[in-house]
Amino acid sequence: MMPLSDAALRGRRRVSYRVIVVAVVALVAFVYLIISGIRAAAVYSVTIAELQTMGPAAAGKGARVTGLLEGESISWDAGTGRLSFRIREGERSLPVIYQGTQPEMFRDGAEVIVEGRLGADGTFQATTLELKCPSKYESGAPAQGALPRKLC
Amino acid sequence: MMTDVGHTALLLALVFSVYTALVGPLAGSRRRDDLLASARHSAVATFALASLATAMLIVLLLSRDYQVRYVYQHVNASLQPIYALAALWAGQEGSLLLWLWLVALLGGVMAWRAQRAAWSRDLEPYALAVMGLMTGFLALLLAFVSRPFDLLPARALDGVGLNPLLENPGMIYHPPVLFLGYAAYTVPFAYAIAALMAKRLDADWVRGVRRWALLAWGALGLGILLGAQWAYVELGWGGYWAWDPVENASLIPWLTGTALLHSLMIQERRGLFKVWNQSLIAGTFAFCLFATFITRSGMVQSVHAFGGSPIGYYFLALIALVLLGTLGLAVARRSLLQSHVEMEDALSREGAFLLTNLLFTGLAVAVLLGTVFPALTGLLMGAPLALGQAFFDRVSEPLALALIFLLGVCPLLGWRHAGNLRSGLIAPAGAVVIGVGALVLGLNMHQPLALVAFGLIAWAGGTIAQEFVRGAAARRQVTGEAFWKAPLNLVIRNRRRYGGYLVHLAILLIALGVTGAGLYKVERQVTLRRGEGANVGPYQVRFEGLVSEIAQDKERHIATVGVYVGNTRIGTLRPEYNYYVNVRQFASEVAIRSTLREDLYVAVAAIAQDGSSVTFRVLINPLMAWLWIGGAVLLAGTVVAIWPAAPGRLGAEAAVAAPRRTAA
Numbered sequence: 001m002m003p004l005s006d007a008a009l010r011g012r013r014r015v016s017y018r019v020i021v022v023a024v025v026a027l028v029a030f031v032y033l034i035i036s037g038i039r040a041a042a043v044y045s046v047t048i049a050e051l052q053t054m055g056p057a058a059a060g061k062g063a064r065v066t067g068l069l070e071g072e073s074i075s076w077d078a079g080t081g082r083l084s085f086r087i088r089e090g091e092r093s094l095p096v097i098y099q100g101t102q103p104e105m106f107r108d109g110a111e112v113i114v115e116g117r118l119g120a121d122g123t124f125q126a127t128t129l130e131l132k133c134p135s136k137y138e139s140g141a142p143a144q145g146a147l148p149r150k151l152c
Numbered sequence: 153m154m155t156d157v158g159h160t161a162l163l164l165a166l167v168f169s170v171y172t173a174l175v176g177p178l179a180g181s182r183r184r185d186d187l188l189a190s191a192r193h194s195a196v197a198t199f200a201l202a203s204l205a206t207a208m209l210i211v212l213l214l215s216r217d218y219q220v221r222y223v224y225q226h227v228n229a230s231l232q233p234i235y236a237l238a239a240l241w242a243g244q245e246g247s248l249l250l251w252l253w254l255v256a257l258l259g260g261v262m263a264w265r266a267q268r269a270a271w272s273r274d275l276e277p278y279a280l281a282v283m284g285l286m287t288g289f290l291a292l293l294l295a296f297v298s299r300p301f302d303l304l305p306a307r308a309l310d311g312v313g314l315n316p317l318l319e320n321p322g323m324i325y326h327p328p329v330l331f332l333g334y335a336a337y338t339v340p341f342a343y344a345i346a347a348l349m350a351k352r353l354d355a356d357w358v359r360g361v362r363r364w365a366l367l368a369w370g371a372l373g374l375g376i377l378l379g380a381q382w383a384y385v386e387l388g389w390g391g392y393w394a395w396d397p398v399e400n401a402s403l404i405p406w407l408t409g410t411a412l413l414h415s416l417m418i419q420e421r422r423g424l425f426k427v428w429n430q431s432l433i434a435g436t437f438a439f440c441l442f443a444t445f446i447t448r449s450g451m452v453q454s455v456h457a458f459g460g461s462p463i464g465y466y467f468l469a470l471i472a473l474v475l476l477g478t479l480g481l482a483v484a485r486r487s488l489l490q491s492h493v494e495m496e497d498a499l500s501r502e503g504a505f506l507l508t509n510l511l512f513t514g515l516a517v518a519v520l521l522g523t524v525f526p527a528l529t530g531l532l533m534g535a536p537l538a539l540g541q542a543f544f545d546r547v548s549e550p551l552a553l554a555l556i557f558l559l560g561v562c563p564l565l566g567w568r569h570a571g572n573l574r575s576g577l578i579a580p581a582g583a584v585v586i587g588v589g590a591l592v593l594g595l596n597m598h599q600p601l602a603l604v605a606f607g608l609i610a611w612a613g614g615t616i617a618q619e620f621v622r623g624a625a626a627r628r629q630v631t632g633e634a635f636w637k638a639p640l641n642l643v644i645r646n647r648r649r650y651g652g653y654l655v656h657l658a659i660l661l662i663a664l665g666v667t668g669a670g671l672y673k674v675e676r677q678v679t680l681r682r683g684e685g686a687n688v689g690p691y692q693v694r695f696e697g698l699v700s701e702i703a704q705d706k707e708r709h710i711a712t713v714g715v716y717v718g719n720t721r722i723g724t725l726r727p728e729y730n731y732y733v734n735v736r737q738f739a740s741e742v743a744i745r746s747t748l749r750e751d752l753y754v755a756v757a758a759i760a761q762d763g764s765s766v767t768f769r770v771l772i773n774p775l776m777a778w779l780w781i782g783g784a785v786l787l788a789g790t791v792v793a794i795w796p797a798a799p800g801r802l803g804a805e806a807a808v809a810a811p812r813r814t815a816a
Binding site: 115 | 389503506507510511514518521522525526530535536537538539540541542543544546547550551677679736737757758760765767769
């Protein structure tokens with residue numbers, strides 16, 4: 001091989017290493033970011049039964065629970081801004097307290113997703129409260145993006 | 153009758169699609185012009201039939217024929233005609249039909265403007281075939297699985313109607329624009345497959361596909377922004393983005409599509425990243441399909457409603473076909489996909505573009521991971537782990553900041569080598585000092601993250617401004633144009649380049665709004681009796697009255713809220729809280745006082761039984777308006793960049809592209 005092309009080859013390699021180093025550093029930083037993000041934000045998704053069976057062990061642990069809203073249990077105190085209600089799944093029912101107002105379409109039979117912690121008294125202290133649309137609309141399940149965010 | 157016409161049109165569209173898909177490759181491999189003409193006619197016929205089917209469904213919706221199941225489910229007597237039309241994309245069957253129509257339209261356009269360029273002649277037969285496969289897939293679903301023209305056993309007296317939350321202008325323009333984005337990504341994919349099939353993997357097809365990739369990207373981005381704006385004005389929680397799986401599903405292809413726009417330029421200019429571009433195109437198209445799969449299969453729990461519809465699995469099968477097909481073809485053509493040059497310096501424009509690509513792809517991977525995480529952990533560990541919004545915020549913030557930094561660096565770097573970097577740094581650095589100073593002194597914002605974010609935005613804005621000023625000055629020197637005319641002509645004569653800068657500017661404006669509203673949002677919930685007021689930030693809001701009235705399908709409750717700064721009344725807001733009788737549910741209408749500095753956002757959260765007091769959700773969202781202004785600039789910049797060059801300019805563009813060959 002001619003010395004010139006050999007030198008050119010070596011020169012090219014040296015620079016490629018720089019590109020690779022940048023890429024590797026970026027990758028490591030990215031993986032770290034993902035892992036730390038998961039550590040900070042992961043919560044267990046459990047059923048009401050699972051949550052209650054865990055009993056005292058579950059108290060204070062973060063969890064996401066889904067259930068059907070019991071219409072008569074809804075009560076909202078305008079003074080303290082506290083919303084309380086019960087959600088049901090099969091035979092099990094879970095009392096929930098949430099600081100804030102009811103979202104739109106909050107009514108009997110609505111499918112509720114709450115995130116928060118189970119208190120020592122068996123009441124779930126929700127930090128987020130979201131609704132799935134009532135099954136009535138599922139037959140006409142809308143296109144992705146066709147329904148407004150945060151609701152249906 | 154009309155349902156029969158519609159259904160038959162769908163069956164025929166399926167037949168013509170299959171014909172196009174079969175004849176196209178034949179025309180390509182045998183170089184038969186008569187077969188190519190036949191494939192073109194077939195593509196146009198597919199479009200005509202898809203249009204006929206769509207028109208039938210629209211007529212049925214507008215005439216409110218409640219014997220048709222789709223009409224019964226999505227329309228009722230009290231619905232305004234414009235929303236009866238919008239019901240076309242309110243349900244699964246209708247939105248699939250809209251998708252079919254859009255893909256057929258683009259296939260028709262492809263066939264219509266038969267190009268004379270050699271690369272186009274070689275690629276067109278195969279590209280038409282891929283478009284035919286896609287329209288065929290959608291027509292198959294519409295004809296047999298998710299049928300819009302099915303009848304009910306008897307004619308109902310009235311329909312179920314549209315969810316009142318959908319009766320908002322957002323419903324009219326958000327879904328079609330988003331679907332245009334999804335549909336338009338079929339075209340770059342079709343050309344990519346065609347390039348592999350026809351063994352034409354040079355830079356020509358990349359130049360041809362660029363405009364389509366831009367159209368799809370612009371439509372998808374605009375669709376996402378329109379959806380965000382709709383959520384902001386309609387839903388009353390004061391935000392515009394919640395990292396919901398359905399939102400994420402539309403963001404992922406936009407992120408990979410953004411990476412694609414940049415790496416396509418590298419391939420065009422320097423012949424690098426060939427395999428990467430093929431992967432990005434296939435991936436972006438697959439993510440568009442995945443967005444539908446995710447919302448249809450019930451795989452991911454979302455606050456959006458999904459029936460466990462079987463069509464999700466048809467989409468999964470198509471995704472597998474797209475990815476495996478691309479992989480197979482790429483392996484078969486691997487010798488042609490090798491780049492003949494290598495990157496010479498990391499500190500060059502292509503180096504920065506590579507990093508941009510990694511960041512966008514990384515962001516897409518992170519959003520994807522967060523979206524499917526519950527399903528993934530449920531499968532692997534038995535107990536589903538959900539990721540809250542904190543995950544997305546935490547991961548996306550540093551990546552977005554790094555991207556803004558790069559956005560500011562790129563214009564300073566030359567192709568292949570850094571070039572004269574130092575002289576370009578002075579003005580942007582000055583912009584950072586001025587921008588951050590104005591922020592701290594003027595708006596009293598001094599959180600570290602805000603300073604970093606605004607500093608980077610000012611930095612990137614500075615380099616873009618510098619590009620404009622330098623370009624305009626150079627132009628004035630050459631042409632002697634007036635000072636206002638030079639920058640205008642600069643953009644008009646160099647649409648690609650300055651359209652791109654306009655888009656970058658739009659991204660910066662959007663970042664400004666996201667940062668301001670994200671870091672300095674003030675939120676209060678207050679219960680007020682008539683005549684009472686509450687202080688929120690610099691404002692005082694006073695509850696002055698409540699009027700109730702019965703409208704056609706709802707009871708309206710309109711609150712009057714006076715807005716004061718000190719003792720000066722600066723405006724009146726009228727948020728509403730409406731009860732929809734038919735569906736027995738409340739929906740609020742938000743009132744917003746928007747200025748360039750901040751939005752004052754008032755929504756009614758609850759009304760006491762006796763009407764004596766009302767609970768308001770009051771928010772101050774700083775810099776929010778810039779997000780929507782950025783959206784308008786985004787649209788303008790994309791249009792400028794897509795707009796075809798004047799005929800005389802074609803030669804000049806080719807001249808710019810010429811050095812690439814000598815470099816290779």
